[in-house]
Amino acid sequence: MKPGQLQRISDYCYEIPRDARRGMRVPARIYANEEILRSMDDAVFEQATNVAMLPGILKYALCMPDGHSGYGFPIGGVAAVDPENGGVISPGGIGFDINCGIRLLATSLTLGEVKAHIQPLVDRLFARVPAGVGAAGEITLKGSKLDEAMTKGALWAVQNGFGVQEDLEYCEENGCMEGADPEAVSHKARERGKSQTGTLGSGNHFLEIQVAKKAGISDEKTARAFGIDRDDQILVMIHSGSRATGHQIATDYLQRFLSVQQRYGINLPDRELACAPLYSEEGRAYFGAMNCAINIAFLNRQLIMHRVREVFADYFKKSPRELGLRLVYDVCHNTAKLESHEIDGGPRKLLVHRKGATRAFAPGMRGIPERYMPYGQPVIVGGSMETGSYLCVGTARASESFFSTVHGSGRLMSRTQARKQFNGRDLQRSLGEKGIHIRTASFSGLAEEAGGAYKDIDEVVGAAFGAGLCAPVARLVPLGNVKG
Amino acid sequence: MPFETIEDVTSADVAVRVTGRSTGELFMSAGEALRAIMLRDPGRPAAGTELSFELRAVSTEMLLFAFLEELLFHKDADSLLVIPSMVDVEHGPDGASLRCVAIAEPIDPGIHDFIVDVKAVTMHRFSVARVNGVWTATIVFDV
Structure with missing residues (x-):
C-alpha cells in the first residue's frame, strides 16, 4: 500500500479502509501530515493493517505521527481491545523492551550556572551510570528480592x-503497576536480567x-x-526500559x-502478533509477567535518576533539594494497560496496547497527579541528541x-543507512562544536542515532498537535548526552 | 559472506538473510550474523572457554529461534559472547535437535566495540527454507 491509496480524513489523519485487506476487523488510521506520511515506509501501512486484524480490536488500529516500521505492530502503533469480547494480548503489540520509557527531572539551575560545567557533568554521569x-x-x-x-x-x-x-x-501508575505476578516470570528471565537493573542499555x-x-x-502556564518556572532552566531526561528481564519475558x-x-x-x-485472549490462562500469565517487567523498568529509571541526583549533588556541593532536582514525570512507551474508555456512550474497560506510543490523559482524568489535574498528563517526547x-x-x-500520542521523533533511516551516512566520532566532534557534549559506549551506535536518521521532531510534534493527540508545552534543547 | 542485511523490512530493527549448505552451516551463519550486527569488528574469538549446549524444538525453524535466543541469553545473563565453532543439527519425527560447541568469550568494552545490543529474535518474517539445495533463513532482530 502506498500513501496515495490512503483516504484523507483530515489534514492530520489518513485511513486504510476496513475492506483494504481481507481479515481486517476495523480500519487503520495513520496520524501524520502529508510530508510525514510520504516519509513513512510501506511496511508501516502493512503492519497497521495486520494490527487491524487482532481479535477484539475496537474502532481503529492506530499509528502515531512518529510511526515507523518495526515487527508485529509498527513503532507508534496503538490498539485497544475489549477483553470481555475475546480481546487479545500480544507481546508484539508491546515490544521486547517492555515499559521502555522516559522520565524528566527538573532542576532549579539555569544555563548560565551550568554552561561551563556541562563537559565534566556529562563525564561524571557517564562514569556513574552504567551504559552499553x-x-x-x-x-x-x-530470588525473593527480585520478586x-x-x-x-x-x-x-x-x-x-x-x-x-x-x-x-x-510516575505513571505511581511507578508501581498492579497485577504483577512474579510466578509467571521464567527462571531464564530472572537470570538474564539479574545484573542489569540500574543500567541505561544501548541503542x-x-x-x-x-x-x-x-x-x-x-x-507558559x-x-x-x-x-x-525560570528562563533557561536545566532539565535531565532519562530514556531506558526493563532491560533483559523484559526482553526475555516477551x-x-x-x-x-x-x-x-x-x-x-x-x-x-x-507471527510476531502471536497472542491469546487476555482472559485465558496464557493471556493472564503474560499480563502478570509483563506487569513485572513494567515495574522493573520503573525501578531501573528510578535507580538511574538517583545516580543523576548524586552526581549533581556531588558536583555542585549542594543537596538534591537545594538543586531543585524534582521529577516532572515518568511515562511508559511499551505497555498494554487496562484502562476505562468511553465506547458507544458508556465507559468500558479496554486493554490498550501502546508500542512506541505514550499515554496522554486529558485534564481531569483519573491517574494524573493531583498537581497536574487541571492541565493534563505530562507527555515527554524524546528526540535525537542533535x-x-x-x-x-x-x-x-x-x-x-484512546488518549495516546507520539513518543519520539521516529526513525527516517534504517540503522544500516545511518551508519553509512554518519560517522560516530565526526558526529561527536561536530556536536561538540555546537556546544553539545557527547559521551558514548559505542561510536558506531552513536552514528545510528544521528539527528539526520530521525524525522524532524518539530514536524512530528506539530502533526500530533494538529491531530489533537497532545499539545506542546516546552521545547527542550540538548546540552550534553550520555549514549548507551 | 553467509549473510546479508535486508534493507526494506524494518527501519527500527535489523533484518538479515543467512544461508548454509546444511542446517548446521545455516545455524553457524546465523550466529555469525548476530555477532556481526552487534560488533564493529567481530574478528576471531580473542580468549575464552569452551562451552557446549543441546537444544530441542518442534521444527528446524523453532530450533534456529531457540539457538539464537540461547546466544542472547548468555550475553546478558553471563556477559559472555558465545561464538559457535560447531553446530550439529538432527531432524527427527518429533522435531529437531542440536548440539553446539562454542567459545565463550567474556565481554570486555576494551576489546569489543559494540554497535548495538540485540534484545531479541522476532518472529516477524522469520523463516527457514531449503531452496535449490541451499538452506536460507530470514531473521529480524530487535535492537
Whole structure:
C-alpha cells in the first residue's frame, strides 16, 4: 500500500479502509501530515493493517505521527481491545523492551550556572551510570528480592533509599503497576536480567542534560505547573526500559502464544502478533509477567535518576533539594494497560496496547497527579541528541486515539543507512562544536542515532498537535548526552 | 559472506538473510550474523572457554529461534559472547535437535566495540527454507 491509496480524513489523519485487506476487523488510521506520511515506509501501512486484524480490536488500529516500521505492530502503533469480547494480548503489540520509557527531572539551575560545567557533568554521569552492552548495575536482584522488586517497581527503590516518596507521585501508575505476578516470570528471565537493573542499555537509550529556553515555551502556564518556572532552566531526561528481564519475558510468551493461538482460533498474517485472549490462562500469565517487567523498568529509571541526583549533588556541593532536582514525570512507551474508555456512550474497560506510543490523559482524568489535574498528563517526547525533545500535555481531543500520542521523533533511516551516512566520532566532534557534549559506549551506535536518521521532531510534534493527540508545552534543547 | 542485511523490512530493527549448505552451516551463519550486527569488528574469538549446549524444538525453524535466543541469553545473563565453532543439527519425527560447541568469550568494552545490543529474535518474517539445495533463513532482530 502506498500513501496515495490512503483516504484523507483530515489534514492530520489518513485511513486504510476496513475492506483494504481481507481479515481486517476495523480500519487503520495513520496520524501524520502529508510530508510525514510520504516519509513513512510501506511496511508501516502493512503492519497497521495486520494490527487491524487482532481479535477484539475496537474502532481503529492506530499509528502515531512518529510511526515507523518495526515487527508485529509498527513503532507508534496503538490498539485497544475489549477483553470481555475475546480481546487479545500480544507481546508484539508491546515490544521486547517492555515499559521502555522516559522520565524528566527538573532542576532549579539555569544555563548560565551550568554552561561551563556541562563537559565534566556529562563525564561524571557517564562514569556513574552504567551504559552499553555488558555493563552491570550496582545491585543484583535475585530470588525473593527480585520478586519484591517486580511487584513494587519504583516503590522498591524508594523503600531501599534510592529516591524520595514524592518521586512515586510523578510516575505513571505511581511507578508501581498492579497485577504483577512474579510466578509467571521464567527462571531464564530472572537470570538474564539479574545484573542489569540500574543500567541505561544501548541503542536509542540515553541520558541527556537539556535546557528549556524562553523562546521554546509554547504554554507558559502549563510549563510552570510542570515545574519549568525560570528562563533557561536545566532539565535531565532519562530514556531506558526493563532491560533483559523484559526482553526475555516477551520472548518466552511469544513462543508460548505461538503454540496455543490456534487453539483459540487465531490466525494472523504476522507471527510476531502471536497472542491469546487476555482472559485465558496464557493471556493472564503474560499480563502478570509483563506487569513485572513494567515495574522493573520503573525501578531501573528510578535507580538511574538517583545516580543523576548524586552526581549533581556531588558536583555542585549542594543537596538534591537545594538543586531543585524534582521529577516532572515518568511515562511508559511499551505497555498494554487496562484502562476505562468511553465506547458507544458508556465507559468500558479496554486493554490498550501502546508500542512506541505514550499515554496522554486529558485534564481531569483519573491517574494524573493531583498537581497536574487541571492541565493534563505530562507527555515527554524524546528526540535525537542533535535536534532536541519536547514536553507536551494530554488534551481532551485525544479520546479518539484512546488518549495516546507520539513518543519520539521516529526513525527516517534504517540503522544500516545511518551508519553509512554518519560517522560516530565526526558526529561527536561536530556536536561538540555546537556546544553539545557527547559521551558514548559505542561510536558506531552513536552514528545510528544521528539527528539526520530521525524525522524532524518539530514536524512530528506539530502533526500530533494538529491531530489533537497532545499539545506542546516546552521545547527542550540538548546540552550534553550520555549514549548507551 | 553467509549473510546479508535486508534493507526494506524494518527501519527500527535489523533484518538479515543467512544461508548454509546444511542446517548446521545455516545455524553457524546465523550466529555469525548476530555477532556481526552487534560488533564493529567481530574478528576471531580473542580468549575464552569452551562451552557446549543441546537444544530441542518442534521444527528446524523453532530450533534456529531457540539457538539464537540461547546466544542472547548468555550475553546478558553471563556477559559472555558465545561464538559457535560447531553446530550439529538432527531432524527427527518429533522435531529437531542440536548440539553446539562454542567459545565463550567474556565481554570486555576494551576489546569489543559494540554497535548495538540485540534484545531479541522476532518472529516477524522469520523463516527457514531449503531452496535449490541451499538452506536460507530470514531473521529480524530487535535492537
